[in-house]
Amino acid sequence: xxxxxxxxxxxxxxxxxxxxxxxxxxxxxxxxxxxxxxxxxxxxxxxxxxxxxxxxxxxxxxxxxxxxxxxxxxxxxxxxxxxxxxxxxxxxxxxxxxxxxxxxxxxxxxxxxxxxxxxxxxxxxxxxxxxxxxxxxxxxxxxxxxxxxxxxxxxxxxxxxxxxxxxxxxxxxxxxxxxxxxxxxxxxxxxxxxxxxxxxxxxxxxxxxxxxxxx
Numbered sequence: 001x002x003x004x005x006x007x008x009x010x011x012x013x014x015x016x017x018x019x020x021x022x023x024x025x026x027x028x029x030x031x032x033x034x035x036x037x038x039x040x041x042x043x044x045x046x047x048x049x050x051x052x053x054x055x056x057x058x059x060x061x062x063x064x065x066x067x068x069x070x071x072x073x074x075x076x077x078x079x080x081x082x083x084x085x086x087x088x089x090x091x092x093x094x095x096x097x098x099x100x101x102x103x104x105x106x107x108x109x110x111x112x113x114x115x116x117x118x119x120x121x122x123x124x125x126x127x128x129x130x131x132x133x134x135x136x137x138x139x140x141x142x143x144x145x146x147x148x149x150x151x152x153x154x155x156x157x158x159x160x161x162x163x164x165x166x167x168x169x170x171x172x173x174x175x176x177x178x179x180x181x182x183x184x185x186x187x188x189x190x191x192x193x194x195x196x197x198x199x200x201x202x203x204x205x206x207x208x209x210x211x212x213x214x215x
Contacts, residue, residue: 033071033212036156038166040064040206044085044105047200054093058105058200061087067206069113081109081128081150083202086137102137105200107172109150122156132174148174152202162210174198 042065047058065083072078085105092098111128132148152170159165175197 033074034162034210035071035212036067036069036077036208036210038067038069038206038208040166040204042083042168042202042204044087044172045201047198049198054091057090057092058085058103058198059088059090061085063202063204065107065204069208075115075117077113077115079109079111079113079126079128081107081111081130083107083109083204085200104133104135104137105174106133106135107131107148107150108133109148111150115156120158122158123153124156125153126168126170127151132172134174146174148172150202156208164208164210166206166208168202168204168206170202170204172200172202 042063043060044058044063045060049056063083063085065081067082068080069077070080083106087103087105088100089103090098090100107130109128109130111126111130113124113126116123116125127150129147129149132146133143134146135143150170150172152168154166154168157165157167
């Protein structure tokens, strides 16, 4: 093999190695991880339990709330949720006339969300745990705090710029001890419930705004 061929091969090898090292040093592009703040309206349905003296049902009604989704990976987020339903609790005694009381049900939740990006559509699954506040209204003063959680999913639809639409469906549950009573005072308890949990369904539509990262 001639000297010229050897020199040419050596130069080609050096160029190839240098190009490879430069490619490795070049920063890889990453999709910016942005916080998502959502606010919207929903519809609660379901929610019933048996009482010591009858049955209790939460009326279907509209609701509203907010979520804050903080990214920890490209496809995973920590979710903070607050959601409120203003409704009536209907008490049907086993003997006697039914009664109703105005209440508010508030969910305070912390959990995780997993995204499954499909272009402008981002389906997701979510699971949260936290507490539920049952708040008496009007003449029914006081509140009760119970352990609760949510599980569900939905889809995020990316819009123009930093704004998008979020469609969400969840099962919400509130734990209760056997024989729980709510809004007790010197005159007794307004509602007594037995069992293990109150379950509700929630469908909601929210507008979300992305915060942070490049526009």
